[in-house]
Amino acid sequence: MAAYMIVTAVIRDREAFVSGYAPAAAQLIKQFGGEYLLRGPGGEWLEGGFGEGPSVVVSKWPDREAAKRFWDSPEYAEVKELREGLADVQVMVVDGPDLIPGSG
DSSP states (O other): OOOEEEEEEEEEHHIIIIIIIHHHOOOHHTTOOOOOEEESSOOOOOOOSSSOEEEEEEEEESSSHHHHHHHHHHHHHHGGGGTTTTEEEEEEEEEEEOOTOOOO
């Protein structure tokens, strides 16, 4: 079953985040079998919340184990250091059906 990694982030230094962490993470996500479905800044909370104007990233993985292999990898541990001090993040992974564009 497919798995989806959902990230909300309040980014304090977008320029540094986008120039350093983002491209390095994107390369590893692809390398580990994931793909981005959504990368969007400036979200608006309708209920609850985690900071103002969060960015949201959703990536799709073949399964939960693939997402966790990426997350727990030494390669990603190095890349994750690039975002230290730049953003506050919340990350979760959830199993779900394979989403087919236009079917919803």
